[in-house]
Amino acid sequence: MQQAEEFDVLACDAPNDMKKEETGFANLKYLIVGILFGIVFVKAEIISWFRIQEMFRLQSFHMYGVIGSAVVVGMISVWLIKRFNIKTLSGETVEFHPKKFSRGQIYGGLLFGLGWAITGACPGPLFAQIGSGYVVVLVTLLSALAGTWTYGYLRDKLPH
Amino acid sequence: MEFFDLIRKPWPWYVAGPLIGLTVPTLLLIGNKSFGISSSLRHICAACLPATIPYFHYNWRKEIWNLIFVMGILIGGFLATQFLGNPDAFQVAPATVADLKALGIQDFSGLMPADLFSFANLFTLKGFFFCAGRVPGRIWYTMGGRMHLGPLHNGIIEPPVAIAGGDLLFYGRWVCYDSFDTTLYSEVGLME
Incomplete structure (x- = not known):
């Protein structure tokens, strides 16, 4: 079980750092943020396979504008939280997890890009596409899960 | 209903991008959660088919917020398509x-x-x-x-x-x- 704990600490890329335990009702907050997020995804059409094609063919600025401005706004927000030591709603200090570079990110990035261009989705849009009525994208989701599982299975043998 | 007509049109990048960026501080401040979606795939594997793979043996219940968040994305996709659909034809470059x-x-x-x-x-x-x-x-x-x-x-x-x-x-x-x-x-x- 020691191994399991080690994974707990280091691997998850979107960890829950809240010290106080949350009830099921408190989790509704995340449902609401998710709903708003999904609406933005659909209304900005970034879940569209065509927008991804435009982007990778360098034929439209739209996706670059979305991703670029999202990164800038995210950076400024994180800087502000750190600079003014802004606390969470329940008064906790916000936790950050500096990411270390590893070669695996290059291989992983290349594979990710292939999947992105082919399916027109990364994991977020995947869920919004299904919600939008493209039920066939469930197959993409299943294959993404199969990929995640395969990664977990082969993790020790893969270069990182 | 002018506002309603406006939001039914496709949103430009300078509206959508900043809103997506704001998700990061929102999640941090409402519950000390680092933004991420790919991790939901790992949690689903851990919950449904962990087998004997160490990578899938951790307390995924602690990360259940992430699964609720992606459920929200799915519902948001449904709502936007059903009720805020673009009245004009879809445009591609x-x-x-x-x-x-x-x-x-x-x-x-x-x-x-x-x-x-x-x-x-x-x-x-x-x-x-x-x-x-x-x-x-x-x-x-x-x-x-x-x-x-x-x-x-x-x-x-x-x-x-x-x-x-x-x-x-x-x-x-x-x-x-x-x-x-x-x-x-x-x-x-x-x-x-």
Whole structure:
């Protein structure tokens, strides 16, 4: 079980750092943020396979504008939280997890890009596409899960 | 209702991008959560099929917020499509349309081309490849002709009443058949 704990600490890329335990009702907050997020995804059409094609063919600025401005706004927000030591709603200090570079990110990035261009989705849009009525994208989701599982299975043998 | 009309139109990048960026501080401040979506795939594996793989043995229940968040994305996608749908025709850059037409894409009417993303095309090699592009090289079934689902009746996929010169195949709950005679099925509006 020691191994399991080690994974707990280091691997998850979107960890829950809240010290106080949350009830099921408190989790509704995340449902609401998710709903708003999904609406933005659909209304900005970034879940569209065509927008991804435009982007990778360098034929439209739209996706670059979305991703670029999202990164800038995210950076400024994180800087502000750190600079003014802004606390969470329940008064906790916000936790950050500096990411270390590893070669695996290059291989992983290349594979990710292939999947992105082919399916027109990364994991977020995947869920919004299904919600939008493209039920066939469930197959993409299943294959993404199969990929995640395969990664977990082969993790020790893969270069990182 | 001017505002409503405005939000039904596609949102420009300078509205959507900052809103997406704001998700990061929102999640941090409402619950000390680092923004991330790919991790949901790991949590689903950990919850459903951890096997003996150490990577999937951790307290995924602590990360359940992430699964609730992606459920929200799905619901948001549904709501936006049902109630905030774009009243105008979907626009794709002309250069991209030309490139994709040359590659055989014909449907430019919606966010995803039906040529690639529809159940009717899933069981063609092309459709399967695009939907399951994340499992490279895994081509599990090929057929000579195009394959189609059984007729849709009130949204329920029914087994075909008659087989028009093709073999009947079963894929789980869906009945597919290799159709040589398309006229029979054009009646139910499944085929173009």
